[in-house]
Amino acid sequence: MERIVACLVLPLLAACGLQPMYAGGPDAGVAQGLAAVAVPAIPGRGGWLVQNALEDRLGIAGDESTRYRLDVRLDDSLEALGVLNDDTISRERRILRARYQLVDTSSGEIVLDATAGSDAGIDVVSSEYATIAAEQKALENLAEEVADRMATSIALALRERARGAAAE
Template sequence: MRALLALIALVALPSCGLQPMYAGGGSASVAQGMAAIDVPAIPGREGWLVRNALEERFGAGGEATPQYRLDVRLDDALEALGVLNDDTITRERRILRARYQLVDLATGEILLDATAGADAGIDVVSSEYATIAAEQSALENLAKEVADRMVTRIALTLRQRASEDGAR
């Protein structure tokens, strides 16, 4: 019975309209478009982390001629959450937000203007070193998460643009 249900699900899957984002591997239009995105330097340590994560996900290695530019502005904040009666902070929240624009270099058209963000909770302990290390680890993880969200949105935009160009 389970095998029959699995077979029915496999047969029904193509009719649901789902398509692989990177169908065709490295030669897919989305993959080629993402490899052709130039990410200028982003100020600050958080900018360096986000830029590296983006370039890693785009597969940039100078192989493709840039067709797009990704302009990114970051806002990194650390807030006190848990405060005791004696004003001792016991918990912090690190927030990383990105405002980004994908620009077509040939036309100057802004293809995507969006935001992405993530936050993480940090326990403040008696060891200042441990707290600073936790804050830095949170920033590294947030940079990867924000980059992942940006890449997903950019890939969807490039896929939509490729399908529109194919329909013309």
């Protein structure tokens, strides 16, 4: 029964225009484009976390083959959400936003100019150590989430760029 359903659904998926992003594996145009992105140092601990996460996702090939540069500016903020009657904070919200530009290093053209962001809620407990640990863990998780969104956006932009070059 499952095979029959799968056989009926597959032609519908092909008709809707869905295509695998990385068809062709590491030799695919998108994968090669992602590997050719250089990510300069981003200031701060959040910047270091985002840079490492981006390098993991993009599969950086090395400085000799970079074709693109990814310029990133981060905004990391922590704000109080829950304030009790005695003016103590019971909940915080950590927000990580990235403004980034993908630049073609050969022409100086801005291929992509976008933003990505995410936020997380943190319970403030009586232990200061536990609260600081929760804030740091939230930053680590947010850096991963923002890097995922950025990598997806970059992959889509490079795919569209490759389609445009193939059409010409």
